[in-house]
Amino acid sequence: MRYTNILCFPALIAATMILTVAPLKAQGAAAKGKPGLGKGGRTPSLRAGIPPEAFGSPVASPDKSRWAWIADDGTGPNLFVGNRTRKVKTKLTNYKFTPAEDLMPGLPILWSPDGKWIAFYEYSHSARNPTVSSHAVVVNPDNASDLRRINEPSGELDTRPARWESEDALLFKGLKDANLNGGEDVFVYEVHAGRSQLETAWLAALAAARAHADSVAAAAAPAGAPAAATGK
Numbered sequence: 001m002r003y004t005n006i007l008c009f010p011a012l013i014a015a016t017m018i019l020t021v022a023p024l025k026a027q028g029a030a031a032k033g034k035p036g037l038g039k040g041g042r043t044p045s046l047r048a049g050i051p052p053e054a055f056g057s058p059v060a061s062p063d064k065s066r067w068a069w070i071a072d073d074g075t076g077p078n079l080f081v082g083n084r085t086r087k088v089k090t091k092l093t094n095y096k097f098t099p100a101e102d103l104m105p106g107l108p109i110l111w112s113p114d115g116k117w118i119a120f121y122e123y124s125h126s127a128r129n130p131t132v133s134s135h136a137v138v139v140n141p142d143n144a145s146d147l148r149r150i151n152e153p154s155g156e157l158d159t160r161p162a163r164w165e166s167e168d169a170l171l172f173k174g175l176k177d178a179n180l181n182g183g184e185d186v187f188v189y190e191v192h193a194g195r196s197q198l199e200t201a202w203l204a205a206l207a208a209a210r211a212h213a214d215s216v217a218a219a220a221a222p223a224g225a226p227a228a229a230t231g232k
Contacts, residue, residue, distance in 0.1 A: 043072040043073075043074055043076075044072060044074075044075065044076045044097035044098070045072040045076060045077050045097060045104075046072070048097070048102070048125060050072075050077070050125070052071070052072070055069065055070035055071060055072075055077065055107075056069075056070065056107045056108075056109070057069070058084070058086070059108075059109040059110075059111065060084075060111075061111050061115040061141075062111055062113055062114070062115050063115055065115075066081055066082065066083070066115070066141065067081070067082060067083065067084050067086075068080065068081045068092075068109050068111065068118050068141065069086070069109070070104075070105050070106075070107070070109070070120075071086075072097070073091070075094075075095070075096055075097065076095050076096055076097020076098075076102075076104060077095065077097060077104040077105060078091055078092070078093045078094065078095050078104075078105065079091075079092045079093045079105045079109070079118070079120060079139070080092060081118070081141045090141075090144065091144065092118070092139050092141065092144045092147070093105055093122075093139070093144070093147070094144075095122070097125075102124055102125045102126050103122050103123070103124055103125075104122065104123065104125055105120050105121070105122055105137075106120065106121050106122065106123050106134065107120070108120070108161065110161050110163065110164060110170075111164075112164050112167055112168075112170075112191075113164055113166065113167050114167040115141070116140065116141075116142075116167070117138050117139070117140060117141070117170075117191055118138065118139050118141050119136060119137065119138045119161040119164070119170050119172075120136075120137055120139075120161065121134045121135060121136050121137060121159070121160045121161060122134065122135065122137055122149075123135075133158070134158060134159065134160055135149055135150060135151065135158065135159045135160075136149075136150040136159040136160055136161045136170070136172045136189070137149050137150065138150065138161075138170060138189070138191060148191075148194070150170075150172060150189050150196060151196065152174045152185070152187060152196060153187070153196050153197055153198070158174055158175040159172050159173065159174040159187070160172060160173055160174075162186075165188060168190055168191050168192055169188050169189070169190055169191075169202070170188065170189045170191065171186065171187070171188055171199065172186075172187050172188075172189060172196075173185070173186055173187070174187060185198065186198070186199040187199060188202040190202075
């Protein structure tokens with residue numbers, strides 16, 4: 001009986017090792033199925049020292065039907081849009097967070113008043129001053145391929161969105177120089193025209209267009225109608 005027990009003991013050890021190693025192999029296979037995840041399931045942003053809370057909270061569209069947020073799905077921080085629970089979602093950006101390329105989206109996330117565009121800015125995480133490496137971006141939440149990086153009229157890339165002036169006009173700010181000593185300029189980007197200009201020039205053009213429209217309306221009105229319309 002003693003010999004029988006001794007012979008059975010190695011078999012018991014082998015069986016235990018099989019049961020222990022099998023789950024570990026399964027876990028390894030599962031980890032390999034998620035690109036970008038390191039030891040312990042750590043995402044690229046966590047490995048770079050960026051906690052999930054740095055991405056802020058989901059931002060609702062004007063009609064509250066959709067939400068936009070930044071999250072790391074294993075390839076790096078990206079912008080998503082979907083329902084409030086985040087179970088139904090669409091990836092709007094495709095940043096690959098690697099040592100060679102560490103662009104990522106930044107806050108704020110700004111919906112246009114009609115919900116047809118989302119503005120944010122992208123920047124390099126490793127840059128000494130991320131503001132200098134950033135530029136404003138607008139993307140169509142219904143078409144991720146319709147993504148536009150906004151430059152200043154002078155071609156600089158150091159731009160960040162501030163607020164939507166209308167459904168088509170995004171106000172953004174840009175540095176006057178890379179040393180942060182020259183202050184900021186304020187610009188307006190017209191989405192459908194794809195054009196950026198200084199806010200002062202945009203306001204002047206807007207005022208001129210309104211004055212022209214009023215002049216045309218006054219000329220087309222019957223005699224005496226303009227005075228009545230203006231209350232004079």
